[in-house]
Amino acid sequence: MNSLNLNFYNILIVLGIVHGIIFSFILFFNPKLKSKTNIFLALTILALCFSNLQYWLLDVGLSPGYENNNLIFIPFEFLMVPMFFLFVKSYLKNDFKKHHIFLLLVPFSSAIFYQILTDLARVNSKVIEFFNLVIEYGSLLFSLVIIFLVFKNIRDYEKKVANDSFNEIPITVTWLKRILIFGFFLCILWLLSLTVFESYFPSGYYQYYPLWIGISVLIYWIAYTSIFQNSIYEERGEIRNRIIKSRITKDQDTSKNQNKLLEIDELSENINPNKFSEINNLILKRRLYLKPKLSLKMISKQTNLSEGYLSQIINSNTDNNFNEYINNMRVENAIKLLLDDDYFKYTITAIGLESGFNTKTSFYNAFKKITGHTPNNYKKLVQNH
Incomplete structure (x- = not known):
């Protein structure tokens, strides 16, 4: 052989x-x-x-x-x-x-x-x-x-x-x-x-x-x-279920929330193009920033405003372009979850994706750009103070 x-x-x-x-x-x-x-x-x-x-x-x-x-x-x-x-x-x-x-x-x-x-x-x-x-x-x-x-x-x-x-x-x-x-x-x-x-x-x-x-x-x-x-x-899935349950609990605490939910559906027709706050509330209340593929075009359809005009309103009120503006909301949401003891057992990647980011890399890059720290370091810094 x-x-x-x-x-x-x-x-x-x-x-x-x-x-x-x-x-x-x-x-x-x-x-x-x-x-x-x-x-x-x-x-x-x-x-x-x-x-x-x-x-x-x-x-x-x-x-x-x-x-x-x-x-x-x-x-x-x-x-x-x-x-x-x-x-x-x-x-x-x-x-x-x-x-x-x-x-x-x-x-x-x-x-x-x-x-x-x-x-x-x-x-x-x-x-x-x-x-x-x-x-x-x-x-x-x-x-x-x-x-x-x-x-x-x-x-x-x-x-x-x-x-x-x-x-x-x-x-x-x-x-x-x-x-x-x-x-x-x-x-x-x-x-x-x-x-x-x-x-x-x-x-x-x-x-x-x-x-x-x-x-x-x-x-x-x-x-x-x-x-x-x-x-x-x-x-x-577990994070999403926790968030939905917490929202249901909050809605049950006051009957006003029911009316607020109904008002959301009317925002697209009654929005005042001169008021950035109404556009901002629409994105926040509908949690649109959690959509990884959210674009100006999608917001434009819901507000009946042109993409160019929307971009101008956002930029003049926040000094950020649309992506930076949405990423600020996403990072803010991620920070809330990272510092909440109820979500301690979940990985940072899962929290980032649940906050609307499409990939782990985009989450880490946006988080560091906005806070000056990586998600891991930020969590440790806050916990040590």
Whole structure:
């Protein structure tokens, strides 16, 4: 038996594979993590792992090559992106039917059927190698199409949640977009591995190392970010419920609040364009600043004032542009939650997102710009005084 072709890079790759498989089985069998969304997440990670594993076995010499005509090649490439598509659909709470799953699995099933036929017919290894290359290019194109469809689903979701009420918690999708961009980058690496890199590495599988390492990074990224985002979403649900309950309690303390709530709906028709306070009250009472996608256009529709005139009113009364004006409200809301003992157990990220910021980064940047401190430091400073 020949010695194994082990090196730093394929050891790094196999560590990612092992880690991904363990993580997937935790998702499958841990009752606290068991859900339809996590099942699709686990299947996505397993498809990535087994795709890398298959090629890794070839690279280190534990699997026979094409020349022996007995290589069992399973096209996991046709499963990776479809499983991620189903994960995103489930994560965004979008319905999908069984026939959608069937259609997504047709390419994978067809490729498996082809593999069985070529194995039974004992087709020449050169022919098999050629058709496997055709399948590889086909799976690359298929992956790009699914990436586009996933991005379209995310964009449709963003348009939908822009008009949702306060009671609806928007799901953070920025990390999904970043993964899609990284996935597109991997597709480019994939194409380069099949074309350009091959001329630099005529023997072995070294031309695929950048791609395989990239997939290993993707395994870690999807696994941990998805669990973290799910945890943040659950925290936001708890925070939102606490806020709603506290508002209901306050409303029950005085009957005047009922009249105030009715007056809010009339503000858009009766607003005085010369009074900044009425515009300010509209945003505060309707808690519009908690909408991550809030824009001048949305305020314009509710006040029947032009975007330019609204911007002028806000700027002349606050010396801030619209984004700065709204971020001040959001930071003020975040400070109240950060210093409230009822919200002590929740992460700062969850509080920032519940205050209307779209990402952790935008929250931290705005908070530091307005207060001169990071949220963590601000909380410590106040608690120590």
